[in-house]
Amino acid sequence: MADWDIRKLQILRTLRERGTVTATAEALRMTPSAVSQQLTNLSRQLGVDLLRARGRRVELTDAARLVLRHAEAVFERLERADAELAAYVHGEAGEVRVGAFSTAVPALVVPAVTALRATHPAITVRVRETEAQEAYELLAAGDVDLALSLAAQAPTATDPRFARVPLLADPLDVALPGDHPLARRDGLRLADLAAEPWIFGGSGPWSDITRGACETAGFRPHQAHSAAGWTAILAMVEAGMGVALVPRTAAVPRTGVVMRELRADRPVRHVVAAVRRGAGEGAALGTVLTALRTAARARLAETAHRPHP
Structure with missing residues (x-):
């Protein structure tokens, strides 16, 4: 039977996730040479090549991926054992x-x-x-x-x-300036705001969520301003600079902002x-x-x- 070493398997697993020996060493608080040595030892113990050179980097072999596929079940069992032992103690x-x-x-x-x-x-x-x-x-x-x-x-x-x-499942409500013509329209839909200037992040998940919700409603939002924090976004809405989708759990009441629920095409995060x-x-x-x-x-x-x- 091969000599399985959990610590070395964890290093191999981290290399798969981080992509480089240097990044693996940083994540595990080791030196790159120690990472390389441990993986070389694991390869020798298992009797298969685990890494191959690809230019100045290394990549996992098919044998390494097979090893990790089985190792995942071992890691899960060990986590369960730790959890049960902690509960017992x-x-x-x-x-x-x-x-x-x-x-x-x-x-x-x-x-x-x-x-x-x-x-x-x-x-x-x-x-x-x-x-x-x-x-x-x-x-x-x-x-x-x-x-x-x-x-x-x-x-x-x-x-x-x-x-x-x-x-x-956090509903997204639309933030409108208090004096906006649509602030109190009955049955407000996201599509009613297709021509409005929008405020949302320049990139990342919130940009994707806003764009995706609007495109599902049938339009591409015109991004008038970009901000990442809800305080900044709501301050711009209050100043009449645009409208925004805001998660209900993140909304902070502001005097000059009306939060409206979108009933017909309500997006959620x-x-x-x-x-x-x-x-x-x-x-x-x-x-x-x-x-x-x-x-x-x-x-x-x-x-x-x-x-x-």
């Missing part, structure tokens, strides 16, 4: 590290942590605000236990490293949590996931009647 106690994007922190994470302080004081939650790409890198590296992101930015459901948990496969069975992590789902339901109920009818 600590019960509903322990530390859970959460990586979450900016609007999810006040809308979901903070209410969940507040509730857990009252119901599960033995669970400590450590929060790290981070965008999706970094959150999933941290999750893969074991530096966070749970990552929150938009579904559009999350790994696919077939990614063998992670299990996804749906948290929230989906928020998901992800954990390493097998890890979700841990008592503390499972409790935090439950608290996040509860916070998501409460947030939607709280904001359900906020937009102008």
Whole structure:
């Protein structure tokens, strides 16, 4: 039987995700020479070539991909063993590290942590605000236990490293200046705003979500201004500089802005949590996931009647 080494398999797995020996070394806090040495040793132990040169870089061989395909099941079993062992030793106690994007922190994470302080004081939650790409890198590296992101930015459901948990279908409401002619029109549709100047990010998921929602409604939005933060976007709407789609859980009431629900063609953004496969069975992590789902339901109920009818 081949000599399987979990640590070396983790290095090989990280190389697959990061693409270069240098990036792998940075992620694992190793030197590039140590990474190369460990992978050379693993290749010798397994009796197959795991890497081949491609110019100045290396790439995984078919044998390496076969090894990792089987190793994923091993990693999942080890995560499950860690989770069950932690539950056995600590019960509903322990530390859970959460990586979450900016609007999810006040809308979901903070209410969940507040509730857990009252119901599960033995669970400590450590929060790290981070965008999706970094959150999933941290999750893969074991530096966070749970990552929150938009579904559009999350790994696919077939990614063998992670299990996804749906948290929230967050409706997108349209923000209009208070004196806008359509601010109080009955049955407002997204298509009614086709000729309006729009405010949204220049690139990234929110740009894609806004463009996609408008194109589904039958028009391409004219981007008059670009901003990434909701405070800046709503300030420009209030000044009459354009209209914007705003997630209901991110909207902050402003005197000069009317939030309208789009009933006929309402777009939504989906928020998901992800954990390493097998890890979700841990008592503390499972409790935090439950608290996040509860916070998501409460947030939607709280904001359900906020937009102008």
